[in-house]
Amino acid sequence: MKFKFLPIYLFIACASLFLTSCSDDDDEGAVANIVTPPDTYKFQRNGTNTVSHGGQTTRLKMASELYSGMKSASSNKEGLNNMFNNGEGFSDATLNGTGKKVGSKTFASSVASSTVKPMFDAMITDFTTNVIPNWSTTAANGTAGKMTDSKRTVYINAKGHELTQLFTKGLIGGLTTDQIVNGYLTAAKLDTGTNRADNDAETLVSGKNYTQMEHYWDEGFGYLYGEEADVENPTLGNGVLLSKYAGKVDGSNSPGIGKIIYDAFKMGRAAIVAKNYAQRDAQAKIIQMHVSKIIGYKAVDYLNDYVSKAAAGTPADAIHALSEGYGFVMSLQVTNDGTGKPYFTNAEVNTMLAKIENFWTVSSEDCTAMAAEIKSKMNL
Amino acid sequence: MLSLFFKNYLIMYKKLALLLFISLLLVRCGGSDEDSSNDGEVTPVAYDRAKMLVHWADKIIIPAHTAFKQTLTNLDNSTKTFVSSPDQSNLDDLRSKWLVSYKSWQHIEMFDIGKSEEIYFKSKMNVYPIDKLWLDNNIETGSYDLENANNYSSQGFPALDYMLHGIAESDMAIINKYTANTKYTNYLTALVNKMVTSTDVVINDWTNYKETFIGSTDNTASSSVNKLTNDFIYYYEKGLRANKVGIPAGVFSGGPLKGNVEAFYKKNVSKELLLEAMDAAIKFYNGTSFDGISSGPSLKSYLAHLNSTKDGSTLSALIASKLDSAKTQINFLSNNFVSQIESDNSKMLTSYDAIQAVVVLLKVDMLQSFNINVDYTDADGD
Numbered sequence: 001m002k003f004k005f006l007p008i009y010l011f012i013a014c015a016s017l018f019l020t021s022c023s024d025d026d027d028e029g030a031v032a033n034i035v036t037p038p039d040t041y042k043f044q045r046n047g048t049n050t051v052s053h054g055g056q057t058t059r060l061k062m063a064s065e066l067y068s069g070m071k072s073a074s075s076n077k078e079g080l081n082n083m084f085n086n087g088e089g090f091s092d093a094t095l096n097g098t099g100k101k102v103g104s105k106t107f108a109s110s111v112a113s114s115t116v117k118p119m120f121d122a123m124i125t126d127f128t129t130n131v132i133p134n135w136s137t138t139a140a141n142g143t144a145g146k147m148t149d150s151k152r153t154v155y156i157n158a159k160g161h162e163l164t165q166l167f168t169k170g171l172i173g174g175l176t177t178d179q180i181v182n183g184y185l186t187a188a189k190l191d192t193g194t195n196r197a198d199n200d201a202e203t204l205v206s207g208k209n210y211t212q213m214e215h216y217w218d219e220g221f222g223y224l225y226g227e228e229a230d231v232e233n234p235t236l237g238n239g240v241l242l243s244k245y246a247g248k249v250d251g252s253n254s255p256g257i258g259k260i261i262y263d264a265f266k267m268g269r270a271a272i273v274a275k276n277y278a279q280r281d282a283q284a285k286i287i288q289m290h291v292s293k294i295i296g297y298k299a300v301d302y303l304n305d306y307v308s309k310a311a312a313g314t315p316a317d318a319i320h321a322l323s324e325g326y327g328f329v330m331s332l333q334v335t336n337d338g339t340g341k342p343y344f345t346n347a348e349v350n351t352m353l354a355k356i357e358n359f360w361t362v363s364s365e366d367c368t369a370m371a372a373e374i375k376s377k378m379n380l
Numbered sequence: 381m382l383s384l385f386f387k388n389y390l391i392m393y394k395k396l397a398l399l400l401f402i403s404l405l406l407v408r409c410g411g412s413d414e415d416s417s418n419d420g421e422v423t424p425v426a427y428d429r430a431k432m433l434v435h436w437a438d439k440i441i442i443p444a445h446t447a448f449k450q451t452l453t454n455l456d457n458s459t460k461t462f463v464s465s466p467d468q469s470n471l472d473d474l475r476s477k478w479l480v481s482y483k484s485w486q487h488i489e490m491f492d493i494g495k496s497e498e499i500y501f502k503s504k505m506n507v508y509p510i511d512k513l514w515l516d517n518n519i520e521t522g523s524y525d526l527e528n529a530n531n532y533s534s535q536g537f538p539a540l541d542y543m544l545h546g547i548a549e550s551d552m553a554i555i556n557k558y559t560a561n562t563k564y565t566n567y568l569t570a571l572v573n574k575m576v577t578s579t580d581v582v583i584n585d586w587t588n589y590k591e592t593f594i595g596s597t598d599n600t601a602s603s604s605v606n607k608l609t610n611d612f613i614y615y616y617e618k619g620l621r622a623n624k625v626g627i628p629a630g631v632f633s634g635g636p637l638k639g640n641v642e643a644f645y646k647k648n649v650s651k652e653l654l655l656e657a658m659d660a661a662i663k664f665y666n667g668t669s670f671d672g673i674s675s676g677p678s679l680k681s682y683l684a685h686l687n688s689t690k691d692g693s694t695l696s697a698l699i700a701s702k703l704d705s706a707k708t709q710i711n712f713l714s715n716n717f718v719s720q721i722e723s724d725n726s727k728m729l730t731s732y733d734a735i736q737a738v739v740v741l742l743k744v745d746m747l748q749s750f751n752i753n754v755d756y757t758d759a760d761g762d
Contacts, residue, residue: 085634103634110740114631115729121635188744193757339691346733 033274040232041221041266043214043273045202050210051231051269053222056179058100060226060239063171065090066102067240070127070164071155073135077128084124107174109182112334113346116174119330120167127163131155141360151309151317160359165323166330168240173295173331176223176242181291181336184220185268185284187277192216200275214272217280221265224291234262246294253297253380261290285338292335292343296378299328303371307364319359322367329353332374343378427685428677429605433594435667435676436608442590443670444487444660445583451481452579459572463565466558468551475544479649482537486657490615490664493608494593495585500532504578508538508623509640515539519567526574535571538642543568546645601755609679610755613742616661621735624654628717629728636725641717650717651710658707665703679746688749695745702738709734 043050066083069075082089087101107116130144135155137145144157154162183189190213197203199213210218224246225231227238236258237247250258268283302325309318333349335342344352355366374380455477462470489502496502504526515534518524526535547564548554558564596604622632623642630636641650663670667678683696690698709731714720721728743754 081634104632110736113729114626114629114732114736115726118630118635118725118729188740193754341691 033276035267035271035274035276035279037263038266038270041225041234041262041269042232043269045209048209050214051218051221052208052210052215053218053226055098055100056219056222057226058095058098059102059105059175060223060241060243061092062087062090062095062100062102063168063175064240065092065095066171067164067168070123070167071162073132073155075128075132077125080124080128081121084120102171102175105175105179106171107178107334109178109334110188111182111340111342112174112178115346116170116330116333120170120174123163123167126157131157131163141358147316147319149314149316151314152320154316154320154323156319156323156359159357160319160322161326162320162323165320166327169298169324169327170330172241172245172298172327173334177291177295177331178334180220180223180242181288182334182340184216184223185287186340187281187284190216190272190280190284191277196277199272211272214269217265217269217272220287221269224261225265234258242291242294245298246291249294249297253301254293257290257293261287264290288336289338292337293378293380295328295331295335296343296374296380299325299332300371300375300380301325302328303367303374306362307367310364322356322359322362325367326353326356329356329370329374335378344374427682429597430594432667432677432682433597433604435669435678436664437586437590437594439669439671439674439676440664440667441488441491442586444484444491445579445586447670448481448484448488449579449583451477451484452576455481456572456576459568463558463569466555466565468555471544471551471555475646478537478540478544479646479652482541482643482649482653483656485537486653487660487670489619489657490612490660491608492611492615493604494589495582499578499581500529501578501582502619503529503532505536505575506538506619506642507532507536508541508642509644510534510538510542512542515542519563522563522566526570535574537575538644539571540568541643541645543571544645545647599751601753605750606752607755609747609750609752612661612664612679613739613747613754614756616735616742617739620654620657620661621732621739624650624657625728625732625735628721629725629732631729631732636721636728638718638721641721644718647718648716651713651715654710655707658703658710662700662703662707666700683746683749686749688745690741690745695741695749699738699741699746702734702741706731706734706738 041051062083066080069080069083079089083102085101085103087098087103088096090096103117103120106120107113134143134145137143139145139147139156139160141160142158146153146155147160148154156162192212195211195213195216199211202211204210205212205215208215221231224242225234227243228234235247236243236250238244246258246261250256264283264286268280268287271277271279271283302321305321306318306325309315309321312318329349329352332344332352333342333346335344337343352370355370356362455474458470458474458477462474485505488496489506492502511533514530518531518534524531524534543564544554547557558568593604596602599606601607623640626632628637628640641647642653643649662668663672665679667675667681669675680696680700683699684694688695713727713731714723717728747754
């Protein structure tokens with residue numbers, strides 16, 4: 001069987017040498033097993049479910065409470081910090097005492113800059129010590145307070161930031177996207193230690209029905225689908241993080257992107273079951289690029305929204321959009337173009353953020369130019 | 381709508397399957413060269429692992445341990461002088477011997493192999509922050525077992541740091557403690573004796589262990605190259621990156637933990653120790669001999685031999701240049717990390733990022749090139 005098709009193998013191999021060089025960094029031993037695309041994200045061993053991502057669901061729910069907490073005048077610093085960094089003090093009691101924390105997974109992958117997470121701690125401090133005490137003050141450049149127009153009321157810091165938006169949209173990159181595309185779906189993570197040998201031998205994690213590699217993939221899956229009522233029939237649009245915006249982009253900017261991502265998730269998971277790691281990594285790449293595009297689309301949309309809303313004479317609504325845009329721009333630094341590189345580096349993102357740092361003096365031209373740059377670099 | 385999706389999906393899948401098919405063939409063509417050795421090498425001419433191990437042992441590890449032992453002997457002598465006559469000049473002398481020895485230690489902490497690993501050498505020499513309550517209790521009762529893991533944070537260089545700089549507010553008050561109470565001199569002596577004994581055990585064992593070490597040339601989880609390469613990366617990631625910078629800068633917590641800097645009581649030498657550790661790591665990676673005058677086979681030359689690349693650049697050179705960039709960032713820091721954290725922690729974080737940038741290259745790209753598995757797991761799972 002091995003040499004049956006040797007002539008044609010040689011022909012294709014020789015032909016393709018003109019296109020690409022031999023890779024020496026892959027240790028695939030045998031011809032890959034064929035992977036059949038499964039109908040849904042349902043995987044079983046001996047008739048029992050093998051998919052588990054409870055920790056991700058927990059963190060997604062925690063992020064929802066943090067989102068509410070970051071816009072409520074009754075919050076306080078200790079409480080928000082306790083939720084963010086200690087994973088305690090949530091009103092949904094099932095979230096407490098789980099050992100899961102959003103803070104420790106915020107811009108926490110091996111490629112994320114450690115300088116970003118402190119910005120979230122600073123937002124908690126800023127909101128509770130400056131915005132809340134000025135809840136009924138009229139906001140102005142340099143003064144925290146509230147701003148109202150015909151569309152909405154926003155509570156903003158001295159630079160005009162609606163902090164709950166920066167915080168939450170920042171987490172879409174820093175928590176969900178970073179953990180998926182730079183964490184769980186990377187070969188480095190999936191192949192940690194003896195994961196490959198264990199997966200080949202179907203050596204299960206002690207007391208569990210899954211291999212470590214299967215579980216890592218499922219945890220990546222969980223950061224997008226962790227709040228679905230039925231992962232076999234996902235609706236997207238859940239919660240406040242990636243799922244919500246994947247749903248929006250699927251419904252407008254890029255119809256079908258949701259199916260592409262879901263199909264790649266189930267195909268990659270099936271590839272792990274079939275021990276076909278090249279297939280797994282090819283699917284990971286599809287997910288990395290498409291999840292990254294969700295961030296890109298929303299960054300572009302909100303920067304442009306700011307410009308049109310500011311022009312329409314609705315400053316509070318404009319600031320709300322720019323606050324979302326700021327968070328999505330922050331998130332760009334943990335995107336992944338499929339080669340392990342972000343579409344924009346930490347330094348490039350910081351340069352963009354510096355241009356829109358003060359919402360009272362931000363220029364619409366800068367926002368438009370930035371949106372165009374993101375669109376072009378990410379092929380949106 | 382749905383059928384359109386499915387059609388797109390099928391087209392994509394077919395393209396993908398073709399690509400995969402071709403790339404698998406390419407992998408096969410890469411692996412089927414004439415000289416397929418049985419030690420996991422992927423290149424036709426196997427790298428001389430034995431020669432690298434000899435170089436590591438003879439020119440780096442053993443000389444580094446010998447040099448460290450000399451600094452420890454000096455520290456021991458100065459301790460005896462200070463104990464017999466606790467005064468300012470002897471305290472100053474002892475403190476300077478402590479610092480010299482602490483710096484020398486930075487060159488051997490990464491070699492957690494053989495007897496070092498067996499006796500938990502690094503845990504007995506450099507666990508910080510100290511457990512102050514536990515340590516004070518040891519001094520007070522005079523009853524303790526330094527072999528007990530509970531005492532790892534009450535001995536070694538961090539404990540000496542406390543004994544020489546932290547047990548009282550002023551130098552005079554520190555000296556008075558030693559004059560007034562043998563409890564302090566006893567514990568100080570016990571700490572130094574323990575460090576000397578542990579070091580002797582490790583150094584003496586290298587005489588025998590060296591043969592085992594250099595003879596273990598294959599590519600298995602327990603072979604010398606695999607273990608020491610893992611030790612090096614583990615040290616770089618945990619001992620250097622996390623302990624010296626990341627943890628005090630708050631990378632793994634809700635905020636900075638300035639009490640966790642290395643040499644917390646002396647304070648203004650944390651950067652000096654970190655730079656020494658970076659130099660040791662850079663020298664080991666490059667294969668520079670401990671005395672700095674020669675070089676030999678190394679992780680770097682091994683990578684160069686394999687022609688490993690990363691995004692079009694030569695991996696061996698990329699790692700070397702990123703290590704240098706990390707050192708450059710560290711040089712921007714204040715000598716005193718406590719004050720650096722208080723005044724501008726972002727500089728600590730920027731240094732952390734620069735150090736971290738090398739971790740990925742070492743742990744993922746380099747190990748993949750060597751076909752070596754990571755033998756430790758991150759405690760970051762769910």
